[in-house]
Amino acid sequence: MASPSDRKATIIDGKAVAQTIRSEIASEVRHLSEKYGKVPGLAVIIVGNRKDSQSYVSMKRKACAEVGIKSFDIDLPQQVSEPELISKVHELNAHPDVHGWPNLLTTLLGFTVGILVQLPLPKHINEEKVLSEISLEKDGCLELLSRSGISTKGKKAVVVGRSNIVGLPVSLLLLKADATVTIVHSHTDNPESIIREADIVIAAAGQAMMIKGSWIKPGAAVIDVGTNAVDDPSKKSGYRLVGDVDFQEACKVAGWITPVPGGVGPMTVAMLLKNTLDGAKRVIHH
Amino acid sequence: MASPSDRKATIIDGKAVAQTIRSEIASEVRHLSEKYGKVPGLAVIIVGNRKDSQSYVSMKRKACAEVGIKSFDIDLPQQVSEPELISKVHELNAHPDVHGWPNLLTTLLGFTVGILVQLPLPKHINEEKVLSEISLEKDGCLELLSRSGISTKGKKAVVVGRSNIVGLPVSLLLLKADATVTIVHSHTDNPESIIREADIVIAAAGQAMMIKGSWIKPGAAVIDVGTNAVDDPSKKSGYRLVGDVDFQEACKVAGWITPVPGGVGPMTVAMLLKNTLDGAKRVIHH
Structure with a gap:
């Protein structure tokens, strides 16, 4: 375990952010219903x-x-x-x-x-x-960044993974948000040297703890989209969930980091609700 | 003018490549017509x-x-x-x-x-x-690379410009072709340092000669999509066309480079014909 003294990163509490979003949605839905x-x-x-x-x-x-x-x-x-x-x-x-x-x-x-x-x-x-x-019009990764006060404009963002579900859409959204975007993937030569330059890392490779602490630029924001089950005999289930980032190492180096579980995960449902609400607002205001 | 001794780059002759493609298309159209x-x-x-x-x-x-x-x-x-x-x-x-x-x-x-x-x-x-x-399903840039024997797999490609017409589609095609892709644009901080790392540069910024020779990694492949009119009193028209790359400088450093005019330009019509043919083939084989 990282002791408080060597942990530098602010842990982005996805559960808390998701809860805030849900409260905002509830009040907007109430408004739509009344009006x-x-x-x-x-x-x-x-x-x-x-x-x-x-x-x-x-x-x-x-x-x-x-x-x-x-x-x-x-x-x-x-x-x-x-x-x-x-x-x-x-x-x-x-x-x-x-x-x-x-x-x-x-x-x-x-x-x-x-x-x-x-x-x-x-x-x-x-x-x-x-x-x-x-x-999918909205994405939990960018929402977590903006709600943590992390600006994307002119920042170097590296997206690890090029899936149609996560890597590509997040890349296009970051680009729209004025980040300089690099997409690395399984054919990328020496990915660590590219990730080490990133102000913002979006990890969406689906590889348990592949991104090491030494790959992270000091102070970078790390959003870990991975959810990988790894064997853990100490658990009743026999496994535990880990991200694509080695959290224990990375939190000593990063400026911000999302944990797994409790980071991007809880945002999934919150953004599902938000997209549903936004879609409804468009229909109403059509 | 660069003298032959200090010009290192192979000039990619877009006109010749386009002519080859046109001949291939003619023979395929003849085949469709006959069959x-x-x-x-x-x-x-x-x-x-x-x-x-x-x-x-x-x-x-x-x-x-x-x-x-x-x-x-x-x-x-x-x-x-x-x-x-x-x-x-x-x-x-x-x-x-x-x-x-x-x-x-x-x-x-x-x-x-x-x-x-x-x-x-x-x-x-x-x-x-x-x-x-x-x-637009096919693109002249990737065709010029492949027909010049330049592989994209695992290469660092930097696309300069993020337009819906050129920058974005080329980026996605390069990514599909297994390149590690970075997209730089007007908000990118220090673009030259990023371009200097690229094995493949796609210039699609619409800025006359903005990419200098010193920004190019020795041996890189440079595809210049820009077509910018600049004043030239020595011309009857009063202007000449230049690319987004400073050709005279870049051809001393690059491994391959497309001229403007005569590079990507002639490919436009060839790829238009190729897309038309490919669409027709899909309809026939539907």
Whole structure:
């Protein structure tokens, strides 16, 4: 364990930031409901009947209920095909005001604008492909930076990983936010020398603790998107979750760092709620 | 002028590469015509009646004719609105096999798959917005690299400029081609230090000769997408075209470099023809 004396980094408390966002959303939803008589809706797609998926979904529904967003489940059988699932997403993507969909739900909920596909999906379905059909407009990484008072303008940002789900969209958002962006990946030669130059590191490689403390520039902001299970016999479950960054080492060097768990993770649900709200606001103000 | 003794770089002859591509296309179009009785078509949109645009368009039509692609003009008045122009592009974007468009032209041409909007557009129309509606799948920069035997895999590529037309799409293509990509722009601090690390530089900033010879890593490949008019009293026209790179300086340091004019420029028409052909092949093999 890093003792308080050699830990330099401010730990970004994703849980606390997420809680702040949720309170803001609750008050905005209340306002929409009072002023327009409408509340945002979220469609949650679950494929099959995994116990863990069901419990995550019930957690998300609870989060919706807490802020006043109505949610409803769309249960699809385990053997649903990829095209069928994607066509369901398209159907839900079509805003009621654009394509007249779906009258019953629109009537019930006011409108439906958010879509969540609970992961994991069955092995015969390509998760990345399905998720790429869902427009994610906001991202927890940039929200964590801005709410921690870290400016991106003119900063060197290095994104580790080039997935369609995390690496690419975060890179484009950082670029829009005026950062100088470098994307490193499995074919990058000597990634540590590039990461060592970064003012902002977004770790999204999916490799347990691959980014060492010595790779981090002193004072840098490190956002760890990784969630990797590693064996841990001391745990009842037999494993624990770690990020793509070696937290114990990196927190001695970084200026800011997100822990795993408790960093980007809690932001997922908060940003899901925020996107649902923002989508609803656009429909109302259309 | 650089004398042969201090010029190190191989000059990438875009005109010659473009000519090779055109010959390849001609032979493929001949094959399509013989085997399927169909030839690709290109719709050329011209707004207003600028003399220079008309002469560029006639050059492109000639290029189409040379390789066997049928082309036809869509003339829109100078005062056409941006939404009208974009809706025309959408109409043309809709493949005949997908949306049944447009029966007469499909019958006449076999099919229509390519769209070209001749620039410049009138001042009240946002060019970038219109062009972003046209899917550009292939790009002259990567084609010039691969045809010059320059591999991108694991190489450090720096793209200067983040426009939706050039900077962003080239960055994503380089990333797909396994390069480690950094995008620098007007807010980047000390761009020369970043460019100096690049094995491949794509200059697309739109700033005449902003990239100096001393910014180039010895042996790097430099692709100059810039076309900037600078005053030149020695010319009859009063100006000459220069790139974003100081060619005279850079060719003493770079391993490969594209001149302006004669580098990326000639590739524009060749890649237009290639995209038109590839689109037609997809429709045929659908």
